[in-house]
Amino acid sequence: MPIAIEIELVYREGQAQAAEARQSVIKAVEMAGGRLLHSSRHPQFLSDALLVELPAVQVYPIVQRSETSLAGLDPIMSIGPQASITVRADERTSEPAAVPRDLPDREPIAGLFDAVPLLQHAHLRGRMQFDDPANLDNRSVGLRVHGTAMASLVIHGDLSSPEPSISRPLYVRPVMYARTAGSDEEVFPNDRLLVDDFYDAVVRMKVGLDGLPPSAPSVLVINVSLGDNRRRFAGRLSRWARAIDDLSWRYGLLFVVSAGNLDAAGLDDVAIEGFADPLQFSAASSDARQTAILQGLAASIRDRTLLAPADSINALTVGAVNSDRAANASVGNPGILPFASANTFPNLSSAPGPGYGRSIKPDILLAGGQELVLPTLGGTGVSVRPLKLNKPFGLKAASPYSGDGTHSSVSFVGQTSTAAAIATRTAHRLHDVLEISYGSAFLTLSSRHRALLLKALLVHRARWSNVTDKIDQAFGAGLHWQKRRANAARLLGYGIVDHDDILYCVKNRATAWAVGDVQKLGAAIVSLPLPASLSGQTVPKTIAVTLAWFSPTAPGRRSYKTTRLIVADPNGDDLGRLGMSKNDLQPDVNATRRGTVAHRIFTGEKAAAFVANDRIEFRVQREKDYGVGADDVIAFAIAITIQTDADLPVYEEVALSLPIKPAVVITPPAA
Helix, strand or coil: EEEEEEECCCCCCCHHHCCCCCCCHHHHHHHHCCEEEEEEHHHHHEEEEEEEEHHHHHHHHCCCCCCCEEECCCCEEEEEEEECCCCCCCCCCEEEECCCCCCCCCCCCEEEEEEEECCCCCCCCCEEEEECCCHHHHCCCCCCHHHHHEEEHHHHCCCCCCCCCCCCCCEEEEEEEEEECCCCCCCCCCCCHHHHHHHHHHHHHHCCCCCEEECCCCEEEEEECEEEEEEECCCCCCHHHHHHHHHHHHHEEEEECCCEEEECCCCCEEEEECCCCCHHHHHCCCCHHHHHHHHHHCCCHHHHHEEEEECCCCCCCEEEEEECCCHHHHHHCCCEEECCCCCCCCCCEECCCCCCHHCCCCEEEEEEECCCCCCEECCCEEEEEEECCCCCCCCEEEEEHHHCCCCEEEEEEEEEHHHHHHHHHHHHHHHHHHHHHHHHHHHHHHHHHHHHHHHHHHHHCCCCCCCHHHHHHCCCCCHHHHHHHHHHHHHCCEEEECCCCCCCCCCCEEEEEEEEEEEECEEEEEEEECHHHHHHCCCEEEEEEEEEEEHHHHHHHCCEEECCECCCCCCCHHHHHHHCCCEEEEEEEHHHHCCCEEEEEEECCEEEECCCCCCEEEEEEEEECCCCCCCCEEEEEEEEEEECCCCCCHHHHHHHHHCCCCCCCCCCCCH
């Protein structure tokens, strides 16, 4: 049986040289009994790639790196299997659900690149702008599980706790389809290069392609709840990540990408020590099981990495925390809850970091359902593997499983795909809130600045759960503090995000934001008014600051990320007069400077000493650039919050001192 493989060629600037090299490889493929399926060249991210089909007998010498095989050809930089995205469906349980009646209008600001959804599902009908130039809808004869669920989650959120639907249609561009009748297997076309078609689809959406007008130029945020399980990050950026990085920078787009699911049976099982058999493990206390699983994760952490394109430096990468609306006591199906408490650790299948250049990845964690694990006994002893999500665990979303023809059923889903979809929905809801609160002052910002502000605000409320001591014990409590922080960041990123908490104003918390541009070697000063009611008060208080930007890139060069912005910590005197210091439950400041989002937290309980109309300043500094983009102006967004646990009018006092005041205050719904 023939096998499809992807070949990335050494990128040559000259068209004639590139064509000659490409033809020499195609000729070698044909001489080996193979054929060309698809070729594509994208100078934007220095990519020249071929998808070819070879007889199985010709693939083995490539694996062995024989000089007489394709592996020995000079024009070839790398050879790998065809990109593979496995969409694992939840258990086939479904139930009817009430359908919201309000329908959206206006231009979309969020896009979903996923599998073909069930277009006539009651929760989706009239709520999407469906764009299908490849005609995958007609080819999708199976059960449309993943695209249906992801669209539902972005539009409505977790249907277990109904919330307002997003205010605009969701732009949906399918890149996968359910190819087999009666099956929930969803795949992308096997005769195409996924990365290149994805890139062209985004260009077509934003600015148009091949003489056609753009299909949705208003989109700011793109959800990618997909991961190539054959492209696990090993230090070298994937082609898909490079494509997304270029698109982010070129068009000012925020890509929300799932970290990837490590759930291949056998390959991703986590070995557990200290138990003779699965029964003994199951009978142990929840704390003992948690400790053993964390130790197993620590021992195998080097083999557990992000799936492409989660390694993108400009994207917001989202992992899945063990959280949903089910109670721990409601375990009624096979499997064991791996952690003692919900909303504390990433699910076992959620791919950990770090990212490229030891940057913080995943950036944030959002709800991905409480994933159960199954203990098994093999040749190396006891191990655990993640199970499919099933009621009551997971997030409730639209489902194609109904047999009554009503297209209104729902089921439970989870993992990092779900977490990314909730992050995209949260970005949309933030846009809605900012539009209501600030009106034209927000809407007249450039699309790039709005996308960056959403990126900053999504990270801004991220916090580490109070489990770093458990992580330290598993990885080694005697390590240097920076190494301990790095280990925690591999699992937690910047932290867990409460997607409801981001949206609302409360009396004792004030969040200010700003956008701007920084010239080469330039800087910008952003200041926050300090509330007078905090002066002299011995109360717990927190200041958080988050900076986000998109960097131009230089593929093939050592300095791939060519620009770096930093937000300098306040000096000791400033922190001292505020009665605050750097919070220990966060990544090391050096780690925050390796990606394209920086998030810092300062806390304290000592009395603050400042005068009326006092302010705290943060300096956004552009460091020395390297190569491409050095002369470009770099756009940024920054969010700063001050809050206290005390019942003080922080919001009101800060808002009165801001140059642009919210016209409408968005408060939490009544309990």
